[in-house]
Amino acid sequence: MRSILLTAGTGLLLVFLLLHPGEGLASARAGMTLWLNTLLPTLLPFMILTGVLIHTKGIEKILSPLKPVFRFFLGTDVYGGYVFILGMLCGYPMAARLASDLYETGRISRIEALYLTTFCSSASPVFIITYLGHLCLNNRIPVPVLFFILFSGNMAAMVIFRFAVFRNHKIFPSNVTKKAKPDTCYEKKETSEADSPGVILDVSIMNGFETITRLGGYILLFSILTGCIRYYRPFPTLIQYILLGITEITTGLSLFASADIPWTLRCVLSVTATGFGGLCILAQTRSILHKNLSLIPYLSAKCISGLFSGILMLCYLN
Numbered sequence: 001m002r003s004i005l006l007t008a009g010t011g012l013l014l015v016f017l018l019l020h021p022g023e024g025l026a027s028a029r030a031g032m033t034l035w036l037n038t039l040l041p042t043l044l045p046f047m048i049l050t051g052v053l054i055h056t057k058g059i060e061k062i063l064s065p066l067k068p069v070f071r072f073f074l075g076t077d078v079y080g081g082y083v084f085i086l087g088m089l090c091g092y093p094m095a096a097r098l099a100s101d102l103y104e105t106g107r108i109s110r111i112e113a114l115y116l117t118t119f120c121s122s123a124s125p126v127f128i129i130t131y132l133g134h135l136c137l138n139n140r141i142p143v144p145v146l147f148f149i150l151f152s153g154n155m156a157a158m159v160i161f162r163f164a165v166f167r168n169h170k171i172f173p174s175n176v177t178k179k180a181k182p183d184t185c186y187e188k189k190e191t192s193e194a195d196s197p198g199v200i201l202d203v204s205i206m207n208g209f210e211t212i213t214r215l216g217g218y219i220l221l222f223s224i225l226t227g228c229i230r231y232y233r234p235f236p237t238l239i240q241y242i243l244l245g246i247t248e249i250t251t252g253l254s255l256f257a258s259a260d261i262p263w264t265l266r267c268v269l270s271v272t273a274t275g276f277g278g279l280c281i282l283a284q285t286r287s288i289l290h291k292n293l294s295l296i297p298y299l300s301a302k303c304i305s306g307l308f309s310g311i312l313m314l315c316y317l318n
Contacts, residue, residue: 031223051204091124118301276306
């Protein structure tokens with residue numbers, strides 16, 4: 001079934017590009033502009049620097065004093081707290097990348113990696129302030145309110161998975177020495193503790209560029225897909241807006257902002273789409289997760305987060 005869907009989707013995009021090259025070029029250009037101007041300068045430096053910290057065990061030295069705080073509030077160890085902090089600051093899909101890398105290098109267990117993907121992935125503060133708050137909601141909703149609503153959605157997912165789904169599992173074993181088997185379809189370059197700082201830096205740079213290039217490819221394809229949906233308009237207007245919102249959030253939010261729909265509905269849809277993240281983010285997350293890490297907990301958590309955030313926004317507006 002997955003092969004059939006992939007073939008059908010690929011054929012649809014090829015037909016769209018051949019029949020409407022102008023619209024396809026505009027969509028592809030918009031996707032690459034987003035990647036070049038937003039993802040590349042914001043995520044790549046963090047990917048390189050976090051790679052260095054992971055390979056040198058610098059995280060333990062920096063965050064060890066906060067270990068009791070992480071265990072009490074998040075139910076994780078130092079590395080889990082690190083994924084949480086960087087995920088909240090850098091936005092999608094940084095947390096998934098960090099959790100996967102820490103699992104592959106043996107710093108955290110598989111259960112902890114799955115648990116971290118459920119609540120650490122979120123929109124970045126810059127995206128919430130500039131794109132969601134300023135451009136889409138015209139500064140009519142205070143930024144602290146937006147932060148509180150979206151953060152609460154992630155915490156709701158965390159509580160459910162911590163005390164319901166993973167309650168019978170030990171999230172952070174005292175010692176994780178067994179490394180995960182390398183992912184054959186996405187095998188990053190490795191280092192050892194005996195390597196020189198130059199080798200560690202080179203490997204971190206190459207791994208960072210490999211990951212950011214992969215993300216750019218997904219953004220390109222999903223931008224063309226949104227252009228195809230907008231051109232053919234196979235659904236009623238409101239359903240089309242919702243579909244685009246859950247496909248690619250930047251395109252969806254821009255359509256919500258210009259749509260002739262009630263203000264309350266616009267706010268609820270915008271916040272729900274931001275909390276969910278979109279299918280494009282979902283595909284990016286799948287591409288950087290280790291093959292032993294299932295995408296189902298992440299997808300379930302983002303549905304919970306988006307729904308909870310939308311309900312909170314509706315309550316606030318009323």
